[in-house]
Amino acid sequence: MTTMAAQLRQALAESVKSPDWHDALQAVPRADFLGDAVYRHDPDRGWVPTHRTEMSPEEWLTLAYTDETWVTQIDGVMAEDAIEPVTILRPTSSSTQPSLVVRMLEAAGIREDQTVLEIGTGTGYSTALMSHRLGEDAVTSIEYDPVIATRAKRAINGAGYAPTLIEGDGLDGYEGGAPYDRLIATCAVRTIPLPWLRQVKEEGTITAPMLGWLGGVAFAHLRVSMDGTASGRFLADDVYFMPARAHAAPPRPTLWMGVGEVSRSELDPAILKDDTALFVAQLAIPQAHHGWAEDTLTLHDVSSGSQADISPSPGGGWVVHQHGPHRLWDMVEEVIFTWMGAGKPHQSGFGLSVTAEGQRVWLGDPDGPSWRLPT
Ligand SMILES: C[S@@+](CC[C@H](N)C(=O)[O-])C[C@H]1O[C@@H](n2cnc3c(N)ncnc32)[C@H](O)[C@@H]1O
Known part of the structure; x- marks a missing residue:
């Protein structure tokens, strides 16, 4: 043996x-x-x-x-x-x-x-x-x-x-x-914990898979600077790790389909089945979950209670219902169009800068369009 x-x-x-x-x-x-x-x-x-x-x-x-x-x-x-199989629960530890x-x-x-x-x-x-x-x-x-x-x-x-x-x-x-x-x-983090910055040497690195509540992932590789900040472009490798405890998504709120303001969209919500598009959408609505009910995409923002559902319209295009303080689909459309305008780069076309004041994901370079991560 x-x-x-x-x-x-x-x-x-x-x-x-x-x-x-x-x-x-x-x-x-x-x-x-x-x-x-x-x-x-x-x-x-x-x-x-x-x-x-x-x-x-x-x-x-x-x-x-x-x-x-x-x-x-x-x-x-x-x-x-x-003793028995489990279905809906999620892994909390493994040998990778x-x-x-x-x-x-x-x-x-x-x-x-x-x-x-x-x-x-x-x-x-x-x-x-x-x-x-x-x-x-x-x-x-x-x-x-x-x-x-x-x-x-x-x-x-x-x-x-x-x-x-x-x-x-x-x-x-x-x-x-x-x-x-x-x-x-x-394990995957939603934002970079600030104590990590203080515990890594100048020019040292932090390498961490990231996973947000919408399900978008990116692989951070940040270099720590003399001033105690950290920055770097996401890596090209796509890795998925289970969430760090305390950074996992909270339970979904109750879903109300077909409620709220009605509008039309020309953007196919199925684009969010693409991993990079999901990561991009998450930049706009980082507190939201997403789900699919056949062809209908649902979005729920845990912090504000805002919801949206987007389903195919019989006449072409998509029908959107949005309800609550934030127009979640409008926010997703805006960020997706920015990404499309930049030629739909992979996550490695984005980067992350972390300071004690906040964490910012940028497109292209640190001076490009950017989105704050929730703190
Ligand atoms: C994918 S497993 C690690 C696999 C491991 N490196 C191996 O080779 O077996 C992720 C681990 O991270 C742990 N974990 C999750 N959140 C954590 C946290 N906040 N602090 C420390 N460990 C955490 C989980 O309990 C789990 O055991």
Whole structure:
């Protein structure tokens, strides 16, 4: 079995194709970080708990070294404790797909002579990869959930590494090891927490997936300046991570369809099925959720209660209902037309500047059109 695990680790390391992280991938036993169960997604049944005891040891090892994300906790319930599939709830912890972990570590430009603060220890697998390559003294990792933090510590120490592991809210960072050369988040934030700016060295970087309430994503890679601000263009890689606790969207308010002022639109709402368009729309209505009821797009702004629905009109074009203090679809149209006028660039055509006074997403360059992120 040891031989099989070593062969699978080797195959995983080779498939990821990262010369810098190859040795770490080959050394860290991912199987020891998964615990005794994971949730597997089934299109008909939802998230199905899959226990190690239901499989042969060979099948379990094969699962562990497959280059996939394995969800370990949903809405606070560990896979080991789950007895039935769950449908509507969302993953709250996982072992991220190893190739995605490595893409993130490469995007952050992490090298041997640096110190790193990681937000979201999860199973501890990425923490162990970094400890292997940089040395355990260079790595600090924070996990919010006490059960997950305890299990991660056991797995990381069991694999022979002793980085600094903190149980707490990663949005506060960790002053103890500051300043760091690199800060990476393996959970997605809605805005950049200001303590991170103070804890990263001048010319150091913050690499964090971002996810807003509308569902728009961007991958931030910011350089911290001498004056304690941070700025940078979003990266071209599209990554999706679960939201950091406290930055997740609140529950949706009650939906009233067909209520309010009626108007017409020539913009097909299906444009928001495009990831970049959704990110762009979110710039205008950052407090809103979106949903689809067949061909009808619905928008609800959690903070003001404003709502909109946009549906195909039998005569062509779309019928819009808008209700509440903000005209949500008008705001989306305006930002989408600005984006179209600029040639529909990907998120990497935008950037983010963060100061203690506020956070601004800009189009093109820092002097281009810009939108404030909610604080
Ligand atoms: C995708 S998982 C991390 C995967 C991990 N890097 C690995 O390789 O297993 C994201 C983790 O971030 C944690 N998390 C979410 N919000 C957090 C916060 N505010 N502070 C610290 N950890 C947080 C979650 O509990 C979850 O364990």
